[in-house]
Amino acid sequence: MELHVRPLLQIQTLHKRFHDVEVLKGVNLEVREREVVSIIGSSGSGKTTLLRCVNLLEEFDSGQILLDGESIGYRIGGDRRRRLSDRALSRQRSMTGMVFQSFNLFPHLTAAGNIMLGLRKVRRLPKDEARSIAEKWLGRVGLSQRADHYPSQLSGGQQQRVAIARALAMNPKLVLLDEITSALDPELVQEVLLTVKSLAEEGSTLLIVTHEMRFARDVSHRVVFMEQGQIAEQGPPAEIFGNPKSPRLAEFLRSARS
């Protein structure tokens, strides 16, 4: 008996252009529930743009994105597509969590306050419930003692862990991680990667854009190599890193190592 599980995320022939530069040229990608997928590729290959389309921070020109079967960003009827209303977009965005390269914590709120804002205003939880969820998640990322610190009082690594807790506390179906260690000092990278690893082990569905090849190899079920707005190759990490098929991937891996 074969069990057909619908993928959590389905990206179908996605096209996106900035003015006359085509950044995404028909990307197809599926992510199943509890799967960890890393996207690698040189800068300008479109991987960050792809992530931003999934979280509706960018509009896209054609193709569609389905999250849990629901069309994201656009209503498609016949051959017409219309951008959804601001309110509908906000609701859909809350189904995915996003962690950014530059943390983007709210500077006027404490660590707990950063996590509570979405819980209070989007999920409309009462204050004490939001607070206890925030404390739970700060504990999960190892920052219980920092709940009432402001971002400016935290190190880069701690800020990024708060940002991870902020995204996860909303209980998203899918978490997008956009080069989350690129802005960190080398000695702070590990604490953030360990945090992500523990999320992966507990069954969160993660779509990761990263330059950390070793991390991609350790944490992912599948690695996707993007090149010039298209997926050039994908497979289990052992194959991608151990036995690259396309010369471009081999070239990329060589230059990433040096």
Added chain:
Amino acid sequence: MGYTLNFAVIWANLDKLLSGLALGLGLALGAVAMGTVIGLIGGFASVGPSKLGRRIAGAYVTVIRNLPILVIVLLAYFALPEYGIRLDKVQSFVASLAIYAGAYLTEVFRAGLVSVPKGVVEAGRAIGLTRFQISLYVVMPIMLRNALPALGSTFISLFKDTSIAAAIAIPELTFQARKINVESFRVVETWIVASGLYIATCLVIAAGLRSLERRFPKF
């Protein structure tokens, strides 16, 4: 013979000066409250998506900032009644000062808004806040914190500008001082005391604003 200082008349009339000072503070407070509302609307409009909104905000700032405050006050007080808009002295002055302040505060808030990092707004969108919620809970607090020093100096300027109200016979501090001066001929004493009151009040406002600034987290 030099001029001999004698403050007796001034002390005898101190209650008038103080009531003038209180009235001036009241005028400034009213203008600040209304001007802040105007400035917020203008500030958001000047960085907003609507081209018309940006144009209107720009034109408003340009016109008002190139008019002397005294002219605005006289225009409102003497010209508006010709069009059937009758305001009493205080109303007309507070409205004038608010419109004047609104132009400066539009610029202050615009600068504050521009200084809000784009990534922080995206983070708000990413957790599912609506556009309005982001403005209210993310952009406004950051903008106000960034704008606080500029806001403080605008508020102090506004308080000093209430002396213009003397021109339309509102009995604030400058008006009272001039009256005492005329009645007592103690020119030097009157203006020394009036100046001292202005300086002291401004210092108190500035200290209050600084302590307010300290209560906000640094970022």
